[in-house]
Amino acid sequence: MVSQLTRVTNFSELEVKQWYRLFLKDCPEGVLGEERFVTFFCNFYKRGDLEKKKALATQIFRTFDRDGSGSVDFREFLCGMSALLRGTTAQRLRWAFNMYDLDRNGSLSREELLNVLKLMYELQLTRRFDPDDPDEIRRAESHLEMMTEQIFQALDEDRDGQLQMREFVEGFRRNPSLLRLNSVEMTT
Structure with missing residues:
Protein backbone atom coordinates (compact mmCIF):
# COMPACT_ATOMS: atom_id res chain seq x y z
CA MET A 1 0.00 0.00 0.00
CA THR A 88 0.11 21.01 -9.22
CA THR A 89 -2.06 24.00 -10.00
CA ALA A 90 -4.24 21.73 -12.16
CA GLN A 91 -4.63 19.16 -9.36
CA ARG A 92 -5.62 21.86 -6.88
CA LEU A 93 -8.06 23.36 -9.35
CA ARG A 94 -9.67 19.96 -10.01
CA TRP A 95 -10.02 19.47 -6.23
CA ALA A 96 -11.60 22.93 -5.87
CA PHE A 97 -13.94 22.27 -8.81
CA ASN A 98 -15.17 19.09 -7.11
CA MET A 99 -15.75 21.00 -3.88
CA TYR A 100 -17.75 23.72 -5.65
CA ASP A 101 -19.82 21.20 -7.63
CA LEU A 102 -22.50 20.89 -4.95
CA ASP A 103 -24.85 18.66 -6.94
CA ARG A 104 -21.99 16.59 -8.40
CA ASN A 105 -23.27 16.91 -11.94
CA GLY A 106 -19.86 17.74 -13.41
CA SER A 107 -20.48 21.44 -13.98
CA LEU A 108 -20.58 24.59 -11.88
CA SER A 109 -23.37 27.10 -11.91
CA ARG A 110 -22.93 30.67 -10.72
CA GLU A 111 -25.07 29.80 -7.71
CA GLU A 112 -22.90 26.83 -6.73
CA LEU A 113 -19.71 28.84 -7.00
CA LEU A 114 -21.19 31.79 -5.11
CA ASN A 115 -22.62 29.59 -2.33
CA VAL A 116 -19.29 27.92 -1.59
CA LEU A 117 -17.38 31.22 -1.85
CA LYS A 118 -19.81 32.74 0.68
CA LEU A 119 -19.29 29.84 3.09
CA MET A 120 -15.52 30.06 2.80
CA TYR A 121 -15.47 33.83 3.05
CA GLU A 122 -17.63 33.80 6.14
CA LEU A 123 -15.03 31.72 7.93
CA GLN A 124 -12.38 34.25 6.94
CA LEU A 125 -14.67 37.13 7.81
CA THR A 126 -15.23 35.95 11.36
CA ARG A 127 -11.51 36.21 11.98
CA ARG A 128 -11.17 39.75 10.61
CA PHE A 129 -14.55 41.42 10.89
CA ASP A 130 -17.70 41.48 12.96
CA PRO A 131 -19.96 38.88 11.28
CA ASP A 132 -23.03 40.54 12.78
CA ASP A 133 -22.39 43.91 11.11
CA PRO A 134 -24.93 44.21 8.25
CA ASP A 135 -22.70 46.66 6.32
CA GLU A 136 -19.78 44.24 6.37
CA ILE A 137 -22.04 41.38 5.29
CA ARG A 138 -23.42 43.48 2.41
CA ARG A 139 -19.92 44.45 1.28
CA ALA A 140 -18.76 40.84 1.44
CA GLU A 141 -21.76 39.58 -0.54
CA SER A 142 -21.33 42.30 -3.15
CA HIS A 143 -17.63 41.48 -3.47
CA LEU A 144 -18.33 37.75 -3.86
CA GLU A 145 -21.05 38.34 -6.45
CA MET A 146 -18.65 40.52 -8.43
CA MET A 147 -15.94 37.88 -8.09
CA THR A 148 -18.29 35.14 -9.30
CA GLU A 149 -19.34 37.22 -12.29
CA GLN A 150 -15.73 37.99 -13.22
CA ILE A 151 -14.83 34.30 -13.00
CA PHE A 152 -17.74 33.32 -15.24
CA GLN A 153 -17.02 36.11 -17.73
CA ALA A 154 -13.44 34.92 -18.03
CA LEU A 155 -13.94 31.14 -17.94
CA ASP A 156 -17.35 30.28 -19.42
CA GLU A 157 -16.11 29.86 -23.01
CA ASP A 158 -19.40 28.64 -24.49
CA ARG A 159 -21.49 31.12 -22.47
CA ASP A 160 -23.89 28.40 -21.31
CA GLY A 161 -23.93 29.62 -17.69
CA GLN A 162 -22.08 26.49 -16.54
CA LEU A 163 -18.38 25.89 -16.02
CA GLN A 164 -17.13 22.48 -17.04
CA MET A 165 -14.01 21.04 -15.38
CA ARG A 166 -11.92 21.79 -18.48
CA GLU A 167 -13.11 25.42 -18.65
CA PHE A 168 -12.45 25.86 -14.93
CA VAL A 169 -8.96 24.33 -14.84
CA GLU A 170 -7.69 25.67 -18.17
CA GLY A 171 -9.32 29.06 -17.59
CA PHE A 172 -7.60 29.58 -14.26
CA ARG A 173 -4.32 28.35 -15.70
CA ARG A 174 -4.60 30.91 -18.53
CA ASN A 175 -5.79 33.65 -16.16
CA PRO A 176 -3.83 33.22 -12.90
CA SER A 177 -4.85 36.72 -11.80
CA LEU A 178 -8.37 35.34 -11.23
CA LEU A 179 -6.94 33.21 -8.43
CA ARG A 180 -6.04 36.41 -6.61
CA LEU A 181 -9.54 37.88 -6.83
CA ASN A 182 -10.47 36.43 -3.48
CA SER A 183 -7.56 38.20 -1.80
CA VAL A 184 -8.90 41.60 -2.81
CA GLU A 185 -9.97 43.53 0.23
CA MET A 186 -13.62 44.33 0.48
CA THR A 187 -14.00 48.08 0.46
CA THR A 188 -16.98 50.37 0.44
Missing part, protein backbone atom coordinates in the same frame (compact mmCIF):
# COMPACT_ATOMS: atom_id res chain seq x y z
CA VAL A 2 2.82 2.43 0.90
CA SER A 3 4.60 2.09 -2.44
CA GLN A 4 1.32 2.41 -4.34
CA LEU A 5 0.42 5.61 -2.42
CA THR A 6 3.91 6.95 -3.03
CA ARG A 7 3.32 6.53 -6.77
CA VAL A 8 -0.12 8.20 -6.83
CA THR A 9 0.57 11.04 -4.37
CA ASN A 10 3.26 13.66 -3.96
CA PHE A 11 4.50 12.13 -0.69
CA SER A 12 7.59 10.02 0.00
CA GLU A 13 7.35 6.57 1.60
CA LEU A 14 8.37 8.04 4.94
CA GLU A 15 5.71 10.74 4.68
CA VAL A 16 3.03 8.21 3.72
CA LYS A 17 3.91 6.19 6.83
CA GLN A 18 3.81 9.33 9.01
CA TRP A 19 0.43 10.35 7.59
CA TYR A 20 -0.85 6.81 8.17
CA ARG A 21 0.18 6.87 11.84
CA LEU A 22 -1.54 10.22 12.32
CA PHE A 23 -4.65 9.04 10.49
CA LEU A 24 -4.90 5.89 12.63
CA LYS A 25 -4.35 7.90 15.79
CA ASP A 26 -7.43 10.01 15.00
CA CYS A 27 -9.35 7.22 13.23
CA PRO A 28 -8.35 3.90 14.83
CA GLU A 29 -11.07 2.09 12.86
CA GLY A 30 -9.30 3.13 9.64
CA VAL A 31 -12.00 5.44 8.28
CA LEU A 32 -13.10 8.99 8.94
CA GLY A 33 -16.85 9.44 9.10
CA GLU A 34 -18.65 12.57 7.97
CA GLU A 35 -20.05 13.39 11.40
CA ARG A 36 -16.62 13.24 13.01
CA PHE A 37 -15.10 15.40 10.27
CA VAL A 38 -17.87 17.99 10.54
CA THR A 39 -17.49 18.12 14.33
CA PHE A 40 -13.72 18.55 14.08
CA PHE A 41 -14.09 21.27 11.44
CA CYS A 42 -16.73 23.18 13.42
CA ASN A 43 -14.66 22.99 16.60
CA PHE A 44 -11.58 24.24 14.75
CA TYR A 45 -13.46 27.35 13.56
CA LYS A 46 -14.87 28.66 16.82
CA ARG A 47 -16.68 31.69 15.41
CA GLY A 48 -19.28 31.89 12.69
CA ASP A 49 -22.71 30.48 12.03
CA LEU A 50 -22.80 26.80 13.00
CA GLU A 51 -25.10 25.75 10.16
CA LYS A 52 -22.91 27.45 7.57
CA LYS A 53 -19.80 25.85 9.04
CA LYS A 54 -21.51 22.46 8.88
CA ALA A 55 -22.48 23.04 5.25
CA LEU A 56 -18.93 23.90 4.25
CA ALA A 57 -17.47 21.02 6.27
CA THR A 58 -19.90 18.62 4.63
CA GLN A 59 -18.90 19.82 1.18
CA ILE A 60 -15.19 19.51 1.97
CA PHE A 61 -15.81 16.02 3.35
CA ARG A 62 -17.68 15.02 0.18
CA THR A 63 -14.69 16.18 -1.86
CA PHE A 64 -12.43 13.82 0.08
CA ASP A 65 -15.01 11.00 -0.10
CA ARG A 66 -14.40 10.27 -3.78
CA ASP A 67 -16.35 7.00 -3.84
CA GLY A 68 -19.39 8.48 -2.06
CA SER A 69 -19.34 5.82 0.66
CA GLY A 70 -20.01 8.25 3.50
CA SER A 71 -16.57 7.72 4.97
CA VAL A 72 -13.02 8.61 3.99
CA ASP A 73 -10.43 5.87 4.03
CA PHE A 74 -6.72 6.53 4.24
CA ARG A 75 -6.20 6.40 0.46
CA GLU A 76 -8.92 9.02 -0.17
CA PHE A 77 -7.57 11.17 2.65
CA LEU A 78 -3.97 11.05 1.44
CA CYS A 79 -4.86 11.67 -2.20
CA GLY A 80 -6.89 14.72 -1.14
CA MET A 81 -4.13 16.03 1.09
CA SER A 82 -1.59 15.46 -1.67
CA ALA A 83 -3.64 17.54 -4.11
CA LEU A 84 -4.16 20.30 -1.56
CA LEU A 85 -0.67 20.48 -0.08
CA ARG A 86 1.61 19.44 -2.91
CA GLY A 87 -0.50 19.22 -6.00
Whole structure:
Protein backbone atom coordinates (compact mmCIF):
# COMPACT_ATOMS: atom_id res chain seq x y z
CA MET A 1 0.00 0.00 0.00
CA VAL A 2 2.82 2.43 0.90
CA SER A 3 4.60 2.09 -2.44
CA GLN A 4 1.32 2.41 -4.34
CA LEU A 5 0.42 5.61 -2.42
CA THR A 6 3.91 6.95 -3.03
CA ARG A 7 3.32 6.53 -6.77
CA VAL A 8 -0.12 8.20 -6.83
CA THR A 9 0.57 11.04 -4.37
CA ASN A 10 3.26 13.66 -3.96
CA PHE A 11 4.50 12.13 -0.69
CA SER A 12 7.59 10.02 0.00
CA GLU A 13 7.35 6.57 1.60
CA LEU A 14 8.37 8.04 4.94
CA GLU A 15 5.71 10.74 4.68
CA VAL A 16 3.03 8.21 3.72
CA LYS A 17 3.91 6.19 6.83
CA GLN A 18 3.81 9.33 9.01
CA TRP A 19 0.43 10.35 7.59
CA TYR A 20 -0.85 6.81 8.17
CA ARG A 21 0.18 6.87 11.84
CA LEU A 22 -1.54 10.22 12.32
CA PHE A 23 -4.65 9.04 10.49
CA LEU A 24 -4.90 5.89 12.63
CA LYS A 25 -4.35 7.90 15.79
CA ASP A 26 -7.43 10.01 15.00
CA CYS A 27 -9.35 7.22 13.23
CA PRO A 28 -8.35 3.90 14.83
CA GLU A 29 -11.07 2.09 12.86
CA GLY A 30 -9.30 3.13 9.64
CA VAL A 31 -12.00 5.44 8.28
CA LEU A 32 -13.10 8.99 8.94
CA GLY A 33 -16.85 9.44 9.10
CA GLU A 34 -18.65 12.57 7.97
CA GLU A 35 -20.05 13.39 11.40
CA ARG A 36 -16.62 13.24 13.01
CA PHE A 37 -15.10 15.40 10.27
CA VAL A 38 -17.87 17.99 10.54
CA THR A 39 -17.49 18.12 14.33
CA PHE A 40 -13.72 18.55 14.08
CA PHE A 41 -14.09 21.27 11.44
CA CYS A 42 -16.73 23.18 13.42
CA ASN A 43 -14.66 22.99 16.60
CA PHE A 44 -11.58 24.24 14.75
CA TYR A 45 -13.46 27.35 13.56
CA LYS A 46 -14.87 28.66 16.82
CA ARG A 47 -16.68 31.69 15.41
CA GLY A 48 -19.28 31.89 12.69
CA ASP A 49 -22.71 30.48 12.03
CA LEU A 50 -22.80 26.80 13.00
CA GLU A 51 -25.10 25.75 10.16
CA LYS A 52 -22.91 27.45 7.57
CA LYS A 53 -19.80 25.85 9.04
CA LYS A 54 -21.51 22.46 8.88
CA ALA A 55 -22.48 23.04 5.25
CA LEU A 56 -18.93 23.90 4.25
CA ALA A 57 -17.47 21.02 6.27
CA THR A 58 -19.90 18.62 4.63
CA GLN A 59 -18.90 19.82 1.18
CA ILE A 60 -15.19 19.51 1.97
CA PHE A 61 -15.81 16.02 3.35
CA ARG A 62 -17.68 15.02 0.18
CA THR A 63 -14.69 16.18 -1.86
CA PHE A 64 -12.43 13.82 0.08
CA ASP A 65 -15.01 11.00 -0.10
CA ARG A 66 -14.40 10.27 -3.78
CA ASP A 67 -16.35 7.00 -3.84
CA GLY A 68 -19.39 8.48 -2.06
CA SER A 69 -19.34 5.82 0.66
CA GLY A 70 -20.01 8.25 3.50
CA SER A 71 -16.57 7.72 4.97
CA VAL A 72 -13.02 8.61 3.99
CA ASP A 73 -10.43 5.87 4.03
CA PHE A 74 -6.72 6.53 4.24
CA ARG A 75 -6.20 6.40 0.46
CA GLU A 76 -8.92 9.02 -0.17
CA PHE A 77 -7.57 11.17 2.65
CA LEU A 78 -3.97 11.05 1.44
CA CYS A 79 -4.86 11.67 -2.20
CA GLY A 80 -6.89 14.72 -1.14
CA MET A 81 -4.13 16.03 1.09
CA SER A 82 -1.59 15.46 -1.67
CA ALA A 83 -3.64 17.54 -4.11
CA LEU A 84 -4.16 20.30 -1.56
CA LEU A 85 -0.67 20.48 -0.08
CA ARG A 86 1.61 19.44 -2.91
CA GLY A 87 -0.50 19.22 -6.00
CA THR A 88 0.11 21.01 -9.22
CA THR A 89 -2.06 24.00 -10.00
CA ALA A 90 -4.24 21.73 -12.16
CA GLN A 91 -4.63 19.16 -9.36
CA ARG A 92 -5.62 21.86 -6.88
CA LEU A 93 -8.06 23.36 -9.35
CA ARG A 94 -9.67 19.96 -10.01
CA TRP A 95 -10.02 19.47 -6.23
CA ALA A 96 -11.60 22.93 -5.87
CA PHE A 97 -13.94 22.27 -8.81
CA ASN A 98 -15.17 19.09 -7.11
CA MET A 99 -15.75 21.00 -3.88
CA TYR A 100 -17.75 23.72 -5.65
CA ASP A 101 -19.82 21.20 -7.63
CA LEU A 102 -22.50 20.89 -4.95
CA ASP A 103 -24.85 18.66 -6.94
CA ARG A 104 -21.99 16.59 -8.40
CA ASN A 105 -23.27 16.91 -11.94
CA GLY A 106 -19.86 17.74 -13.41
CA SER A 107 -20.48 21.44 -13.98
CA LEU A 108 -20.58 24.59 -11.88
CA SER A 109 -23.37 27.10 -11.91
CA ARG A 110 -22.93 30.67 -10.72
CA GLU A 111 -25.07 29.80 -7.71
CA GLU A 112 -22.90 26.83 -6.73
CA LEU A 113 -19.71 28.84 -7.00
CA LEU A 114 -21.19 31.79 -5.11
CA ASN A 115 -22.62 29.59 -2.33
CA VAL A 116 -19.29 27.92 -1.59
CA LEU A 117 -17.38 31.22 -1.85
CA LYS A 118 -19.81 32.74 0.68
CA LEU A 119 -19.29 29.84 3.09
CA MET A 120 -15.52 30.06 2.80
CA TYR A 121 -15.47 33.83 3.05
CA GLU A 122 -17.63 33.80 6.14
CA LEU A 123 -15.03 31.72 7.93
CA GLN A 124 -12.38 34.25 6.94
CA LEU A 125 -14.67 37.13 7.81
CA THR A 126 -15.23 35.95 11.36
CA ARG A 127 -11.51 36.21 11.98
CA ARG A 128 -11.17 39.75 10.61
CA PHE A 129 -14.55 41.42 10.89
CA ASP A 130 -17.70 41.48 12.96
CA PRO A 131 -19.96 38.88 11.28
CA ASP A 132 -23.03 40.54 12.78
CA ASP A 133 -22.39 43.91 11.11
CA PRO A 134 -24.93 44.21 8.25
CA ASP A 135 -22.70 46.66 6.32
CA GLU A 136 -19.78 44.24 6.37
CA ILE A 137 -22.04 41.38 5.29
CA ARG A 138 -23.42 43.48 2.41
CA ARG A 139 -19.92 44.45 1.28
CA ALA A 140 -18.76 40.84 1.44
CA GLU A 141 -21.76 39.58 -0.54
CA SER A 142 -21.33 42.30 -3.15
CA HIS A 143 -17.63 41.48 -3.47
CA LEU A 144 -18.33 37.75 -3.86
CA GLU A 145 -21.05 38.34 -6.45
CA MET A 146 -18.65 40.52 -8.43
CA MET A 147 -15.94 37.88 -8.09
CA THR A 148 -18.29 35.14 -9.30
CA GLU A 149 -19.34 37.22 -12.29
CA GLN A 150 -15.73 37.99 -13.22
CA ILE A 151 -14.83 34.30 -13.00
CA PHE A 152 -17.74 33.32 -15.24
CA GLN A 153 -17.02 36.11 -17.73
CA ALA A 154 -13.44 34.92 -18.03
CA LEU A 155 -13.94 31.14 -17.94
CA ASP A 156 -17.35 30.28 -19.42
CA GLU A 157 -16.11 29.86 -23.01
CA ASP A 158 -19.40 28.64 -24.49
CA ARG A 159 -21.49 31.12 -22.47
CA ASP A 160 -23.89 28.40 -21.31
CA GLY A 161 -23.93 29.62 -17.69
CA GLN A 162 -22.08 26.49 -16.54
CA LEU A 163 -18.38 25.89 -16.02
CA GLN A 164 -17.13 22.48 -17.04
CA MET A 165 -14.01 21.04 -15.38
CA ARG A 166 -11.92 21.79 -18.48
CA GLU A 167 -13.11 25.42 -18.65
CA PHE A 168 -12.45 25.86 -14.93
CA VAL A 169 -8.96 24.33 -14.84
CA GLU A 170 -7.69 25.67 -18.17
CA GLY A 171 -9.32 29.06 -17.59
CA PHE A 172 -7.60 29.58 -14.26
CA ARG A 173 -4.32 28.35 -15.70
CA ARG A 174 -4.60 30.91 -18.53
CA ASN A 175 -5.79 33.65 -16.16
CA PRO A 176 -3.83 33.22 -12.90
CA SER A 177 -4.85 36.72 -11.80
CA LEU A 178 -8.37 35.34 -11.23
CA LEU A 179 -6.94 33.21 -8.43
CA ARG A 180 -6.04 36.41 -6.61
CA LEU A 181 -9.54 37.88 -6.83
CA ASN A 182 -10.47 36.43 -3.48
CA SER A 183 -7.56 38.20 -1.80
CA VAL A 184 -8.90 41.60 -2.81
CA GLU A 185 -9.97 43.53 0.23
CA MET A 186 -13.62 44.33 0.48
CA THR A 187 -14.00 48.08 0.46
CA THR A 188 -16.98 50.37 0.44
